[in-house]
Amino acid sequence: MANPLKVILLVLLLFLPSQGNSWGFYAHQRINRLAVFALPPEMVGFYKKHIRYITENAVNPDKRRYAVEGEAPRHYIDLDVYGDSALYKMPRYWQQAVEKYSEDTLQTYGIVPWHINLMKYQLTQAFKERNLERILRLSTEIGHYIADACVPLHTTQNYNGQLTGQRGIHGFWESRLPEMYAGNYDFFVGQALYLEQPQLKAWGIVSSAHLALDSVLYFEKQLTQEFEEEKKYSFEVRNNLTTRVYSRPFSLAYHNQLRGQVERQMRLAIHTIASFWYTAWVDAGQPSLGTLANTLTPEQLHQLELEKKAYETGNHTPREEGN
Ligand SMILES: [Zn+2]
Numbered sequence: 001m002a003n004p005l006k007v008i009l010l011v012l013l014l015f016l017p018s019q020g021n022s023w024g025f026y027a028h029q030r031i032n033r034l035a036v037f038a039l040p041p042e043m044v045g046f047y048k049k050h051i052r053y054i055t056e057n058a059v060n061p062d063k064r065r066y067a068v069e070g071e072a073p074r075h076y077i078d079l080d081v082y083g084d085s086a087l088y089k090m091p092r093y094w095q096q097a098v099e100k101y102s103e104d105t106l107q108t109y110g111i112v113p114w115h116i117n118l119m120k121y122q123l124t125q126a127f128k129e130r131n132l133e134r135i136l137r138l139s140t141e142i143g144h145y146i147a148d149a150c151v152p153l154h155t156t157q158n159y160n161g162q163l164t165g166q167r168g169i170h171g172f173w174e175s176r177l178p179e180m181y182a183g184n185y186d187f188f189v190g191q192a193l194y195l196e197q198p199q200l201k202a203w204g205i206v207s208s209a210h211l212a213l214d215s216v217l218y219f220e221k222q223l224t225q226e227f228e229e230e231k232k233y234s235f236e237v238r239n240n241l242t243t244r245v246y247s248r249p250f251s252l253a254y255h256n257q258l259r260g261q262v263e264r265q266m267r268l269a270i271h272t273i274a275s276f277w278y279t280a281w282v283d284a285g286q287p288s289l290g291t292l293a294n295t296l297t298p299e300q301l302h303q304l305e306l307e308k309k310a311y312e313t314g315n316h317t318p319r320e321e322g323n
Contacts, residue, residue: 023147023148023151023174023175023178024171024174024175024178024179025058025059026175026178026179027147027175027178027179027182027266028059028062028143028144028147029055029056029058030178030182030266031143031147031266031269032054032058032140032143032273033051033055034187034270035143035269035270035274035277036048036051036054038189038191038192038271038274038275039191039192039274040191040278042281042286042288042289043278043281045290046292047139047277050136053136053140053296054136054140057140057141058140060140060141060144060307061074061141061144061145062075062144064307070107073107073111073112074111074112074115075110075112075145075154076110076112076154076159077109077110077111077112077113077149077154077155078110078155078157078159079155079156079206079210080156080158081109081157082101087206087207087210090203092113092199093114093199094114094117097114109157110154112145112148112149112154112206113149113199113206114202116145116146116149116198116202117198117199117202119138119141119142119145120142120198120276120279122138123139123276123277123280124280124281124283124284126138127280127281127283127284127285127287128284128285130292132292132296133296135292136296139277142273142276143273146205146269146272146273146276147269147273149202149206149209150205150208150209150265150266150268150269151173151174151209151265152173152210152212152213152216152265153169153170153173153213153216154209155206155209155210155213156210156213161217161220164217166217166220166221166224169216169217172220172246172251172254173216176245176246176251177251177254177255177258177262178266180251180255181262181263182263182266185262185263185267186263186267187266187267187270189267189270190271192271192274192277193271193278194275194278194279194282195275195276195279198276198279201272201276205268205269205272208265208268209265212261215257215261216261219254222257223250223254223257226253227247227249227250231247231249231250232247232250233246233247233250234246234247234248
């Protein structure tokens, strides 16, 4: 450890910015984009026409976490604070959950499954009103929350491994692994399905994520014992900054141990998003999308610009999920 280069690198580490993104920009954009291709013929043309909007704005809800109070809890649910069998005991519907735990408690520990259902209702309304701006915005954003609900570390209070000495695992699983390996994933997920009970489906994806949590934490811990510290991490230059990352050999070993888990959760997200879009459209009476206005008005574009600025300068501090 007396090596001066090592000391400098260690000091650098302490001042690295944390990322604070869920799924990372890359995965969120990829997931929203791919969901378009799982839509039935009556919908796919419209969504393809707006695929750029749906892709580029996929991370807006994360940007807003710094600016908008009440935004943060929409991205996760800390199931373990409700006890061991919370996954099975939690009331599925908002009203019953509020009666059992109080709204304050729910907001404190996250509301993602209920928020997805609320957005599904709003998207259905937007289709009924044939409101282009709202259809695009709500489709894009429900995609974000559904994708978040598929991430195991979005279902626990140990969301960044901070309680088990595994700090950094959040960004590792949901940003670095997809960035490194998603190029080889099979994203053909088949066609969207009509969801008889959207609220229960939202819980279904939370369950799938939560059941995967043990392996997310366990394999990282196990590999950490096998790898020497300097082999576990390496340094890469990103945006002209030397950044500490999980090394390629460590990432590969972890990815192999997870046996396709990241791919499965991404596929689940893609198929579920398309199914929610489709269900909202069916529930709205299957309005023809071909005759909706082609582009956003200048006012709507201006509004998007203003929001972007507000998000960038906001001052709420969501919990840290990066390194
Ligand atoms: Zn998020």
